Structure formats: C-alpha cells, structure tokens
Amino acid sequence: xxxxxxxxxxxxxxxxxxxxxxxxxxxxxxxxxxxxxxxxxxxxxxxxxxxxxxxxxxxxxxxxxx
Numbered sequence: 001x002x003x004x005x006x007x008x009x010x011x012x013x014x015x016x017x018x019x020x021x022x023x024x025x026x027x028x029x030x031x032x033x034x035x036x037x038x039x040x041x042x043x044x045x046x047x048x049x050x051x052x053x054x055x056x057x058x059x060x061x062x063x064x065x066x
Contacts, residue, residue, distance in 0.1 A: 003027075003052040007036045012044035020049065 005027040008020040023045065024036040039050050 002052045003034060006051050006053055007033055007040075008049040008051070009037075009040050009045035010047045012046070017047075020047070021045070023048075 004025055006022060006025060007024040009023050010017070010020050014019060014020075023040050024032075027033045033050055040048070
C-alpha cells in the first residue's frame, strides 16, 4: 500500500494537541499539503502536523515496553 499523507491542525483558540482535526488524507505531494494548510489557515486552523500512514497496524507493545 502506498503511504498516505495526513494533515492535522488545531481550530482557532484550541491549544490542546489531542484536540487536533484530521484535515486531509488525499495529498499527493508537498504542494497539496501547502494548499491544505493555506486553506485551513484562512479558516482559522493553526499548528499543523503532517505525517504519513502506510496501512500497517501500530505496535502498541513496543510503545509500552520502552
């Protein structure tokens, strides 16, 4: 599976990271990411986070057994 580019952001006035919204899952490249960030910024979103997801299940045991 090809990795998806995910863009998250916080609404205006929100400071808690766990309250971020998933803004886009269909970005193909950095130009698409910048377009999403510009549109979301105009709508009041801030503190964007960009990551990828390859479809694999997370390894929670590894996260707990550091």
